[in-house]
Amino acid sequence: AIQMTQSPSSLSASVGDRVTITCRASQDISDDLSWYQQKPGKAPKLLIFAASSLETGVPSRFSGGGFGTSFTLTISNLQPEDFATYYCLQDYNHPSMTFGQGTRLEIK
Amino acid sequence: QITLKESGPALVKPTQTLTLTCSFSGFSLTTSGVGVGWVRQPPGKAPEWLAVIYWNDDKRYSPSLKNRLTVTKDTSRKKVVLRMTNMDPVDTATYYCAHRRPYDYVWGTYHYAGFDSWGQGVQVTVSS
Numbered sequence: 001a002i003q004m005t006q007s008p009s010s011l012s013a014s015v016g017d018r019v020t021i022t023c024r025a026s027q028d029i030s031d032d033l034s035w036y037q038q039k040p041g042k043a044p045k046l047l048i049f050a051a052s053s054l055e056t057g058v059p060s061r062f063s064g065g066g067f068g069t070s071f072t073l074t075i076s077n078l079q080p081e082d083f084a085t086y087y088c089l090q091d092y093n094h095p096s097m098t099f100g101q102g103t104r105l106e107i108k
Numbered sequence: 109q110i111t112l113k114e115s116g117p118a119l120v121k122p123t124q125t126l127t128l129t130c131s132f133s134g135f136s137l138t139t140s141g142v143g144v145g146w147v148r149q150p151p152g153k154a155p156e157w158l159a160v161i162y163w164n165d166d167k168r169y170s171p172s173l174k175n176r177l178t179v180t181k182d183t184s185r186k187k188v189v190l191r192m193t194n195m196d197p198v199d200t201a202t203y204y205c206a207h208r209r210p211y212d213y214v215w216g217t218y219h220y221a222g223f224d225s226w227g228q229g230v231q232v233t234v235s236s
Contacts, residue, residue, distance in 0.1 A: 001171065034222030043204055043229055044147075044155060049221035050211065087154060089222055096171055097157040 002026050004090055006100030012108040013078055021073045021086055021103045028068050029092035035064055035073045036087045044087060048073065075105075083107050110134035112144075112205050112227035119233050120195050126232060130188040130205030134225075137163055137183045141210030141218045144188045146179065148201040149229075156201075160208060161188060195234045202229040 003026040013019050023033065031051035036044035046055045048064035051071055061076045075082055088100040116128035128146070135142060145160035159169045159179045169177050178191040188205060206223035213219070 032219070036222070043206075043226035044223075045226070046222055046224045049224070050219065053211070053221070055221070055224065089155075089157075091220060091222065099155045099157065102154045 001096050002029060002090055002092065002098050004088055004098045004100040006088055006103055008103060009101065010104040010106065012106050014108045015078055015080060017078045018074065018076045019078060019105065020075075021088075021105075023066075023071045023073075023088035023090075023100045025069045025071075025090055025092075029090045031067050032090055032092035033064075033066070033071050034089045034091070035062075036089065037082075037084045038087065039084045047086075080107075110207050110225040112207060112225060114203060114205050114227045114230040116203070116230050116232065118231060119235065121236050122196055122234060124195050126190075126192045126195050126199070128190045128192075128203055128205075128230060128232075130190070130227060132186050132188070132205075132207070135207060137161075137181055137186070137188070139163055141213065141220075143208035143220070144181070145206050145208050145223055146190045146203065147206060147223070147226075148199075148203045150198075150201040155204075158192075158203075159190060162208075197234045200232065200234050202231045204229045 005024045033051045035048040038044045052064045065072045086103045091097040112132045143162040146158040147155045149155045161179045176193045181188045205227045207225040209221045209224045210218040211221045
């Protein structure tokens with residue numbers, strides 16, 4: 001099974017900062033990776049699919065990159081509503097989809 | 109607008125079978141490429157993918173839970189049902205259903221945008 005290693009597990013930042021979260025796959029997954037934002041008590045929300053495509057309605061300060069085994073989610077100009085937990089999901093090795101372990105983004 | 113909503117028991121006993129229903133609107137499960145998946149999330153942990161069913165009745169299951177899971181669909185009633193047998197306290201989690209949207213079709217293969225719409229989730233506790 002493909003393992004997804006997400007880092008860091010937690011991150012402190014201030015409003016206006018730029019932050020980057022990384023997901024690494026244990027093998028090549030092409031660009032079959034999506035990113036999600038989750039707030040307490042809520043379902044995950046799709047931000048990025050196909051590694052770098054911005055989901056409709058998601059602010060352009062969110063961007064994704066990478067291919068193969070290394071992927072990034074970058075949030076520019078952090079806003080108060082961006083403080084949440086972020087997860088990556090690979091679905092290359094379907095049917096075995098795998099989520100990363102999550103990155104908790106906290107206010108500094 | 110796509111909406112999904114999970115329903116089912118909040119409490120099940122160990123060894124019982126859990127049956128969850130996902131009622132959806134805003135899309136059809138007869139549209140080529142479309143799927144509905146199930147994901148669960150134990151308290152304080154990362155989500156875990158469980159199963160997905162597609163428009164053509166193709167069904168895929170998490171290898172680690174395959175023997176316990178069954179997913180079915182009723183396209184006319186716009187419902188998807190997940191059954192999980194032999195429930196254990198470690199299965200305590202919030203269970204979500206989610207829409208799976210294809211964004212491309214290349215060489216006979218659909219490429220998917222992950223899970224683009226989610227239900228609110230249903231919290232399930234396994235305890236005697």
